[in-house]
Amino acid sequence: MPKAVTIVACLVAYSSVVGTAFGQQSKPNILFILADNIGYGDVGAYGGGELRGSATPRIDQLAAEGLRLTQFLVEPSCTPSRAALMTGRYSIRSGLSLVAVAGTPFSLPANEITMAEMLRDAGYATAIFGKWHLGGQTYSQPQNQGFDEFYGIPPGDTWDAFGMIRQGHQTKSVDIPLDKGPHIVEAKRGEPLKLVKPYTEEVRRGIDWELVDHGVDFMKRQTAAGKPFFLYLPISRTHFPNLPSERFEGASRIGQFGDSLMEGDAIVGAMLDVLKELGIEDDSIVVFASDNGPDGPGASRFGTDMPDMGTTGPYRGALGDVSEGAIRTAAVIRWPQRIRPRSSYAMFSIMDFFPTFAEVAGGEVPDDRPIDGIDQSDLLLGEDDKGRREQLLTFVGSDLVAVRWKQFRAYFSDVSPGRSGPGGATLMGGIGSGAAPMNGYPKVFNIESDPQEEHNIGEMYNWVLGPLLNAVGEYKATLVRSPNPPAANMTKF
Incomplete structure (x- = not known):
């Protein structure tokens, strides 16, 4: 085989190997x-x-x-x-x-x-x-x-x-x-x-x-x-x-x-x-x-x-x-x-x-x-x-209990002592804890300035409720065409 043909054949073979390897690496x-x-x-x-x-x-x-x-x-x-x-x-x-x-x-x-x-x-x-x-x-x-x-x-x-x-x-x-x-x-x-x-x-x-x-x-x-x-x-x-x-x-x-x-x-x-x-x-x-x-x-x-x-x-x-x-x-x-x-x-x-x-x-x-x-x-x-x-919802069982929008978190159920001990701004979610309903207004915390969630700013920052509740509305709209199956529940029959 002429030398030029051999070189071309080698290049084609090399190109095929490289192409295969690249194809594998593309995923x-x-x-x-x-x-x-x-x-x-x-x-x-x-x-x-x-x-x-x-x-x-x-x-x-x-x-x-x-x-x-x-x-x-x-x-x-x-x-x-x-x-x-x-x-x-x-x-x-x-x-x-x-x-x-x-x-x-x-x-x-x-x-x-x-x-x-x-x-x-x-x-x-x-x-x-x-x-x-x-x-x-x-x-x-x-x-x-x-x-x-x-x-x-x-x-x-x-x-x-x-x-x-x-x-x-x-x-x-x-x-x-x-x-x-x-x-x-x-x-x-x-x-x-x-x-x-x-x-x-x-x-x-x-x-x-x-x-x-x-x-x-x-x-x-x-x-x-x-x-x-x-x-x-x-x-x-x-x-x-x-x-x-x-x-x-x-x-x-x-x-x-x-x-x-x-x-x-x-x-x-x-x-x-x-x-x-x-x-x-x-x-x-x-x-x-x-x-x-x-x-x-x-x-x-x-x-x-x-x-x-x-x-x-x-x-x-x-x-x-x-x-x-x-x-x-x-x-x-x-x-x-x-x-x-x-x-x-x-x-x-x-x-x-x-x-x-x-x-x-x-x-x-x-x-x-x-x-x-x-x-x-x-x-x-x-x-x-x-x-x-920009937003995230949090559920426990059948309940929507909290929502994040940017640095703000709103709770829709009142807090009770949970696994983190008494006096915490905690709600619930594991075995053995609970949450009580609130009276119409969620509690709102600014996570960035208040990482311990100790100061409810819902009254001072009431404008935040709009985008927070918007996030809830967007989720609820999806349930019209795609309702959820029954939520996990081991206490209400």
């Missing part, structure tokens, strides 16, 4: 690490970390390399936030505006379209390893809601489920043998759940590293196959009971919570290291976020000598409340060479990930139902530093 991998009950002030990049006796160097590194959101807003507790993340919709639209409890009928509806379904349709391999907590009904399980692979605790349970066997023995109410209690489970797409092993206290201590192993294996397989992946890694840290693995027991200076936080930081670091080793760091979006604020004061479980709780930083509230400390927490997004490292005060909801990922991954947002998430890709890519969100 970024997505690694979403969802922490559990980490407060706004726990992580070093948000004012905690070493200052609180529990260093978080790997999360801090991620924050330095990516977009650190300082106004990342979620729902008050586990299930509602996870439903909002997966659907891009307020959790009440799925009937999941309370924490799912095993044995109850509340479950993600079969007709919901999840982020995993959207990304799988866009050509992604999808996996979840960890906690689903969107109900145990077969149609709600992750392998039937868009995920190719699932490994973790039972889909209707949370991390303390292993305690039921001991609690049953202690109260002499039920005697559950180990093989009939909660199990670690797994499933492939469309298959029934398979029991792997009993979920015991010992398994609880090491479960996160099992999740890491599954995640690493999944990323390696998809990278070798040249297929973009969505890996959803909802880890246990720092959900009570914070039982650290042996390697991290005593690692911090603040007891089990601090040990657990440092273990979570190491998990993030392990996943980042694998991305680098695989050579896909630049082609991967990494998100680290928490589902809600931390457990409140007085939390002391499993004999720990310190309260098993985090901190909300400057804000009032805790897990299960609806004040700022419950629904504002940490979130960092890194995409090397695409997202400019910086801090942003733009309002960003956990629901916004759905349409944002759809935009950057070439997915489709459903147009047959209300989508409450907003495409924030311009914010991520630095084309609009203000973001596109």
Whole structure:
């Protein structure tokens, strides 16, 4: 073969390889690490970390390399936030505006379209390893809601489920043998759940590293196959009971919570290291976020000598409340060479990930139902530093209890002592708290000047009620064509 022809043939072959590689990289991998009950002030990049006796160097590194959101807003507790993340919709639209409890009928509806379904349709391999907590009904399980692979605790349970066997023995109410209690489970797409092993206290201590192993294996397989992946890694840290693995027991200076936080930081670091080793760091979006604020004061479980709780930083509230400390927490997004490292005060909801990922991954947002998430890709890519969100509603069960517009928050139910202790401007939202109706006018707080929500400015700033109630009106208008299913409720029949 003449030399010129050989050169041309090589160039064509090289061009084909480069084109294929570029085509693979045009859809970024997505690694979403969802922490559990980490407060706004726990992580070093948000004012905690070493200052609180529990260093978080790997999360801090991620924050330095990516977009650190300082106004990342979620729902008050586990299930509602996870439903909002997966659907891009307020959790009440799925009937999941309370924490799912095993044995109850509340479950993600079969007709919901999840982020995993959207990304799988866009050509992604999808996996979840960890906690689903969107109900145990077969149609709600992750392998039937868009995920190719699932490994973790039972889909209707949370991390303390292993305690039921001991609690049953202690109260002499039920005697559950180990093989009939909660199990670690797994499933492939469309298959029934398979029991792997009993979920015991010992398994609880090491479960996160099992999740890491599954995640690493999944990323390696998809990278070798040249297929973009969505890996959803909802880890246990720092959900009570914070039982650290042996390697991290005593690692911090603040007891089990601090040990657990440092273990979570190491998990993030392990996943980042694998991305680098695989050579896909630049082609991967990494998100680290928490589902809600931390457990409140007085939390002391499993004999720990310190309260098993985090901190909300400057804000009032805790897990299960609806004040700022419950629904504002940490979130960092890194995409090397695409997202400019910086801090942003733009309002960003956990629901916004759905349409944002759809935009950057070439997915489709459903147009047959209300989508409450907003495409924030311009914010991520630095084309609009203000973001596109100005308002957010907060629900508990069937009730709309609060609304944010810019820096103002209005409450539609009067406050009562919640998990954050007496005297707080907290409302409700977890198991064991409540809210009383108000007399016609909401209470209004300026979160920026009054992060503890101590001074009701509703009378002085009455003009704020217009845009606040506008946000409510816009939501109500969507219910005409798309009414919500019955809201979760375990007290009114």
